[in-house]
Amino acid sequence: MANKGTVLVLGATGGIGGELARQLRDDGWRVRALKRGANPACEQPDGISWLRGDALNRQDVLSAAAGCSVIVHAVNPPGYRRWSELVLPMLDNTIAAACAENATIVLPGTVYNYGPDAFPLLSEPSPQHPVTRKGAIRVELERRLQAATHRGARVLIVRAGDFFGPKAGNNWFSQGLVRPGKPVRNISNPGRVGTGHQWAFLPDVARTVALLLARRDTLAPFSTFHMAGHWDADGTQMVEAIRRAVARRSGSEPRIGTFPWWLLTLASPFVATFREMQEMRYLWREPVRLDNARLTAELGREPHTALDDAVEATLQGLGCFSTTPARAAPSIAA
Template sequence: MANDMTNGNNKVLVLGATGGIGGEVARQLRDQGWDVRALRRGGPLAREQHDGIAWIRGDAMHRADVMAAAEGCRVIVHAVNPPGYRRWAELVLPMIDNTLAAARAQGATVVLPGTVYNYGPDAFPVLHEDSPQHPHTRKGAVRVELERRLQQATVPHPLEEKTCRVIIVRAGDFFGPQVGNSWFSQGLVKPGKPVKVVNLPGAPGVGHQWSYLPDVARTMVQLLERRAALPAFARFHMAGHWDADGTQMAAAIGRAVVAHGGAAPRVREFPWWLITLASPLVATLRELREMRYLWKQPVRMANDALRAVLGEEPHTPLDAAVEATLQGLGCLPASKAPLKAPKSPQSPARLPA
């Protein structure tokens, strides 16, 4: 990244910067000295003009908008997704095609927050970057095709003057102060309200992987700093926070509530029965129900490849991460200073091969 900075080639376009991961990556890149542009469809731009990010009116579904916004950019962060899990088949692939067209034109690196949807039960319980991708759902099939197009774009073509590079970072379910739509903020607790109850979506005793959003963004930024030494098509898995029996996240939430003077919240089973009843009428719930298989069995990612490049994975201790998340969601009073994360990241234990 130093060469880019000294040459003035530090422009980056973030698609999906109004969302959780896109916004966090945009802010961290800005704080590292990148010249950050962000595309957004609607709403006022006046306030955003003062946050150090250049907000540009446009739509990721319109190729001309993406091509114009990406002019001169060395990196494109593709963190845009259809809202509420809906219309993936219609929207996901056209958006990545527009990003790839812009990346080829600029010779840019595309950064993608990946998912575990690509994998089916034959690859569980421990996922590696090269594990077979036999998706279990329609959304998983879309993600497999999306990554195929990304990989294809990195291969030189006689009719294309430039190719692009790709970095994919897969992580567990996101949580964080500005996470947006997530299982943490929509399933476990209710944003803006004191935590009285914590819902557990997983089957009893089944482990689940979580990832603190600022750690995921920090990982992406650090990989971008090393992108010249990476393969043209690079994939990495994060270990994040492993909840071995599906109760440790709820316990951390309880500790944060009690530390702020509240009563320990009640823990109960997530109302999947209600989702099942309502899903025929509500598209978002129907799509949500399709992903239940990820809560019925342990799914964990090995981070050996990431550690080989970075040395250690950015990792905020669970209690500090949960407390910051609950405060950001308005579930805890802001009077008490949140627990501080360590100045240097601590890496989680390595997984067995």
């Protein structure tokens, strides 16, 4: 397989960062990953060069990015702690490295940038008037990235719905709907029945990014694309897919209940993750959908795994079908 260059992945121990690192490696890229406490050895048995360093340390990022043509910025503070303090400094380090190397920055995007004035169908040029702190930070992230294109960097942003996948990190699927590492007996639905919600299967997101990177030289210096992912039109299709998967594997059907938002409200002052989840509640109260017309015009089609297959792979990866527990994220699922 022909080598496609060297890519640095920041956040490779997380969901989307890890999936991108593995898929780009399999596509023929030399993949570096920055990790605090990593051994100083070069390439590891997984085919990824793990480098010791911190995304908050500019020199660490500059050194790791030397010779890279792409930098994946998929790093976030763990558990959302000090999100507002740390997110922008980490991005500034990535921008500095990308400008020094004339590299392309890949940012996995979200719908947080947009406010109700742009709902329910979001296209790339939709106005960005967020109503949350995280949304305002996301807008500033993209403003700084766009400015970086005037200093030698290129930018690729791929926005998608709520992530889920076999090795996903902090997300609604594994923190709200089910409990990782445990058999699924109860499923909590955070949404309203009758209200649509958008999901994105991590392997599909990573495949989309990989395909766009293959043609990055033909894209605009600042390019944004939206993925359609999985559209849950009435707010019940995801939980029903989980119930079907569990029934197929265990022979018993779990109970579907409502997500305990009241408990999240009570716990929010004490748990940063719950506080951030509570702030995003508005996205479960009304339909918000991404229009992928620009993406399909560029690629011809969007990579897409059937919902039942994606859900079963996710539950398997989370340890919900195994006696070997997965590392559990904080959860208050009923």
